[in-house]
């Protein structure tokens with residue numbers, strides 16, 4: 001009986017952990033947990049090892065704040081990248097999507113979020129100051145603002161653009177082939193290529 005109780009406790013615990021993940025409701029959490037109950041020991045340990053390894057090895061690049069296993073990251077330390085152009089994105093996952101298109105060879109800067117007064121997030125909570133410092137130390141000629149086409153994304157881009165236009169730095173935004181509410185993350189490669197290539201200069 002005691003054994004049975006401890007088993008159900010570990011099940012409850014795993015359901016609770018899965019429920020904390022984005023996009024996982026209580027039902028999915030339960031389904032995943034019972035899947036893991038049936039899975040081989042090997043599969044379960046592989047999953048838990050992959051998660052631990054991720055947390056041990058992954059760090060934030062000291063230059064662009066992308067996630068990496070070495071800092072500065074491969075992009076920041078590469079000699080074949082164009083260091084006169086920089087693309088500003090919200091999240092590390094956006095870098096992966098833009099890289100996958102293969103049409104951008106400049107640098108990135110990951111803000112780690114967007115300005116969102118409702119959620120109490122101001123510019124000081126993002127990597128914006130670090131971005132402005134980089135602009136000058138790298139002598140950037142063009143900035144591409146590639147935040148998501150959401151209200152917060154636009155506000156964040158405008159905030160950065162205000163600063164850049166004072167400093168007379170060429171700034172562009174992705175062509176609005178991207179429908180409102182469609183995060184870069186969910187945009188297909190071709191649409192993203194068009195949005196990058198057709199980017200519009202801001203005043």
Ligand SMILES: [Zn+2]
Nearest residue numbers: 061064073076
């Ligand atoms: Zn980097």
